[in-house]
Amino acid sequence: MPEGRWETMKRLGRKLGYVVIFFLLMMIAGVTAYLGIILFGSYAIDEKDLVMKETTSIVSEDGSELTKVFTENRESVPLEQVPEHVQQAFVAVEDQRFYEHTGIDFRSIGRALYRDIITRSAAEGGSTITQQLAKNVFLSPERTLMRKTKEVLIAVNLEHRYTKDEILEMYVNRIYFGHGAHGVQAASRLYFGKSVEELTVEEGALLAALPKGPNNYSPFQDKERAKERRDLVLRLMQEQDYITIEKMRAYQGKTVPAEQHSVADTPAYDAYVDLVLQEMEEVHGITETAVLEGGYTIVVPMDPELQQRSYETLTSPENYPDAAMNSGYALLDNDDGGILAVQGGREYVRKGYHQALRPHQPGSAIKPLAVYAPALETKSYEPYSLLADEEMSYGDYSPGNIDGVYDGEVSMFEALQQSKNAPAVWLLDQIGIDRGKEMLSAQGIDIEDEGLSIALGGLHEGISPLEMASAYRTFADSGLYTPAYAVQKVYDRSGELTAEHKPEKARVMSEQTAWYMTRMLESVVTDGTAQAGSTPTALAGKTGTTNEAADVWFAGFTADMSGALWMGGAENRESVSSSLPTALFKEMLPPDMSWTAFEQPEDVRDVEEPIQSMTAANLQAEMNFGLFGSSVTLSWEAGEDDRVHYRIYEVSGEERELVEEVEGESSYEVDRAGYFSSPEYVVIPYNPQTGEEGEATNRASTSLFSQGG
Known part of the structure; x- marks a missing residue:
């Protein structure tokens, strides 16, 4: 082969080698760049950030939604639930x-880059849905080339990790639609109530029109602009x-x-919601932030009608x-x-001073809890046991009847019915302060006080x-105490049950004591200090008043x-x-309640109506003669209450000897009376209730x- 030709082929070979090397280097660079994009995107993506803040729903026991709590009003929905159109x-x-x-989308990027160069700013968008998702989740809202570069790298990585449907689902659930609505479901409820x-x-089409400028295109801000933007979306769809x-023309003829539609919650529920949030953290270990962002479903025992009724009553200035x-309340x-x-409270606001949880001086409302029920538990006292009702001093403490x-x-x-102070203090002194405090403590009320003033609510x-x-409920539940609760069940965003209330009942007093207290407290409502107002059903309870009416109470139960x-x-x-408070408490009970009497438990003695008077007068004695001796018939004028007992005494000088005791009678025959004596x-x-x-x-x-009287 001629030397010239050989040199030519060598030069061609070298050039071909260079080309091959060049393409190999380009391939390596491309692969390296792609791997770099994936690696950077993977580094920049924290999948925890893709877990969206979701609205938590509070629902009633029948599943009806009562209210929502959130930091971002969002309800995530699967893409299958979003209509194709x-x-x-x-x-x-x-x-x-x-x-x-x-x-x-390189076409959009090229167009945006050209305009950015012309305007010498990063003002043009051109982002794909995937890029918007990357920006909203992982990046700050600043407009710089560096942020745009990161956005592109993360977007490529998202496409590498997720399907198109998964990306679109994350997008429609993530974006902001204005007026506090995040995600397409919350927006649908806000704008259309569905x-x-x-x-x-x-x-x-209107919802799709909003993300570009939620405030600018909101129909609640500017109806004409909102309609123009929606009609543009419809034209693009066509x-x-x-x-x-x-169809485009027909749809464009529709109004916006x-x-x-309100996504705000009724203020009637605010006090209840705060109680739920507190219980979620203290009892179930779920922080308020987690609740507001976690998409939980919380089942509560609230009665919406009673909650609303109590709100209207206790916020009315007339009351x-x-x-x-x-x-x-x-x-x-x-x-x-x-x-x-x-x-x-009267003007309660969320996270405000919760008067239902704040301690207040109880006045006489504490007497059943700290005095009378503990006394009955000793079995040394019964409802008609006599108590001292006198002015007394206990060291420096000298209580008196109002x-x-x-x-x-x-x-x-009667002492309970008429809310007398002196007998309550005397009785607590007799049974011991510790006994009263123990019963309070068993019902979740721990007090440090040591004085007899506990009997009158001086805490x-x-x-x-x-x-x-909760403590008065113990009487209604036959002496069993159960802590009050506001959270019944908790489901996470996937529908799994994560927490549930488990009732725990503790015996605080006997059924007999609870029934005695129920009957006596019922008389407080019918004939005592709690007669104000009217009730649709049987009600038992107690009033309470502190010095100069600084605090007034009614506590009770049906x-x-x-x-x-x-x-x-x-x-x-x-x-x-x-x-x-007595009249208002009765007013807040369900107006459609049918009259329901308290049911006496089995093997429990009832409390009779009190014997109001007992009299006996005009005693007469008549001698009766017979073959084997004589007898004396005694007769007297008895009172109207045939539950009164009559004690017949034989009297000799200043001494007397009980002959017999009869119940509800007005005569008695003494046998074997002497002829000449x-x-x-x-x-x-005699009152068998009081022993008086x-x-x-x-x-x-x-x-x-000698006959006659």
Whole structure:
């Protein structure tokens, strides 16, 4: 081969080698760049960031949604739930080549880059749906070339990791639609009051029109601009063959919504929601932030009608005789302690000072809990046991009855019914302060006080309405205490049960004591200090008033529910009394309740109606003669109550000997009386409830030589 030709071939070979090397280097560089993109994107992507903040729903026991709590109002939905025409609307306006590119649309980028160079700014968008998702999740909103570069790298990586449907699903659930609505489901409810699967084509087009400028294109801000933007989306859908031109024109003829559908919660539920958030953290270990962002479904025992009714009652200015007065209220289910309704104050605001949880001085509302029930538990006292009703001093403490009237002795029944102070303090002194405190503690009320003033509610801290309601519920549940609760079940965003309330009941008092207390407290409502207002059913309860009516209470229970209402803080207290919370408590009970009497448990003794009077007068004695001896018939005028016992005594000088005791009778025959002896007799009425004797009758005697009285 000629030398010249050989040199030519060598030069061609070297050039070909260079070309091969060049292409190999280009391939290596391309692969390296792609791997770099994937590696950088993988480094920049934290999949935890893709878990969206979701709205938590609070629902009733029957599954009805009551309210929502959130930091971002969002309900994530699977893409299958989003109608195809709604998906098409987003693709048409935001990224028409979405299903063709791999995260970057070079045509759009080129156009945007050209305009950025011309304007010497990074003002042009041109981002794909995937890029928008990358920007919204992982990057700051600043407009710089560096951020744009990161956006591209992350977008390519997202396309590498996820399918198009998965990316579109994350996008429609992530984007902001204005007015606090995040995601297509929340937006659908806000703008149209319906779930996303019910959206029509023109409604879906309006939602797709919003992400570019939620405030600018909101129909609630500018109807004309919103309609123009929606109609543009419809035109793009027609140009991309998603709809026909005829349907486009029909849809463009539709109006845009003018009325915003509320996503805000009723203020009637605010106090209950705060209680739920507190219980979620303290009992179930789920922080408030986790609740607000976690997409939970929380089942609560709230009765919406009772919650609303109590809100309207306790926020009405007409129910407060003084402008400074406030209130706190709790109502529980007797079955398991579930909170049916709770109100935190007259003008309660979320995360405010919750008056239903704040301790207040209880006044006489504490007497059943700290004095009378503990006394009955000793079995040394019964409802008609006599208690001292006198002015007494206990060291430096000298309690007195409010009316200044003292009867010397009074039954427990009457002392409770009329809310007498002296007998309550005397009784606590007899049974011991520790016994009263132990019963309070067993019901979740721990106090540090050590004085007899506990009997009248003079506490250092006080008792909250929720604590009071829970303690009174113990009477309704036959002596079993159950802590109140506001969270029944908790489901996570995937529908898995993550927490559940498990009722725990503890025996605090016997069924007999609980029934005695129920009967006595029922008499407080019918004949005692709690007669104010009217009730649709049997009600038992107790009033409470502190010095100068700074605090006034009613705590009580029906066969189905137990509750407590505190009111206080009035500056002008002349017209304030416990009659106010008593009447309002009754008013807040369900108006459609049928009359339901309290059901007496088996093997429990009932409390009789008190014997109001016992008299015996005009005793007569008559001698009766017989073959084998004589007898004396005694007769007297008996009182109307045939439960009164009559004790017949034979009297000799100043001494008397019991002959017999009869019940409800007005005569008695003394057998084997002597012909010539002349004993005297008296009859004394006796109250078997209190163990108290009344006044004796006149003396009467008879013999063979002396008859009559």
